[in-house]
Amino acid sequence: MPDITYRPIGTIHSPFKEAEGTPIQSSASQVQGTIEVFPEFVGGLKDLGGFSHIILLYHFHRSRKPEMVARPFMDVESRGIFSIRAPSRPNSIGFSIVRLLKIEENILYVEGLDILDGTPLLDIKPYVPKFDSVKAERIGWLEDNVSKLDAARDDGRFG
């Protein structure tokens, strides 16, 4: 199966210059920042301003080489890489849902950042509860650990 190559459509600007201390999920962050969309893609922002929340897909550009198991921030045991949300993954694609505050030309003002400054942006999608909000009955190893979310911060272990 051939490799797949993507070209960034923009850059995420945030107050987080280093992994250490960064919130580990957007749902645990009220931090604001901006998303710069490169000029050739600005036409694609039409109609996006009507959505209160957007999905960002981006490349974890600072993450280390992945291992198949790793210790997540909210547990003391190592877990399979596909059962955790760590940035060091076989394909280091990040996924965050952020509040869209406003759009001015090619700049999106957003709230809820858990993303490092300078991160390359790959895609923007509108967040739609009917598509994206699921009542999951089981959350595996997180059942006993998800309560740690608000206090958890990146400690730099993944680069």
Added chain:
Amino acid sequence: MPDITYRPIGTIHSPFKEAEGTPIQSSASQVQGTIEVFPEFVGGLKDLGGFSHIILLYHFHRSRKPEMVARPFMDVESRGIFSIRAPSRPNSIGFSIVRLLKIEENILYVEGLDILDGTPLLDIKPYVPKFDSVKAERIGWLEDNVSKLDAARDDGRFG
């Protein structure tokens, strides 16, 4: 900013051989299929079986060249590509939340497929409502159209 290259970690097997007739969102599908994870990544599946739902990130391998505006399946007007979920995007990354039925070695049995057979898989993440379920107040052009979801099917317009 440099291009980013990813190597597929698996293949999605579904009953949908052509785009036409495929459900347009996983939340409108009860269709079952399997995900084949390539052997070198099987170690990463540890602990995933505890989650009822998983996020799949994949490459829309059959999508046509993107335009900055396109007419979504659920509207009669053209919309900015980042305000719709069409597969023909600047970076054609797909995002689906599916129910995980069981895992047998490197095969995941899932329900809720809206994905074409043979699609290259890029990443698997656990779905966690506390991270991923958001009460979005505004859904833009979809406010008047989201009720069409269950009846909507792909008509092949994006390849």
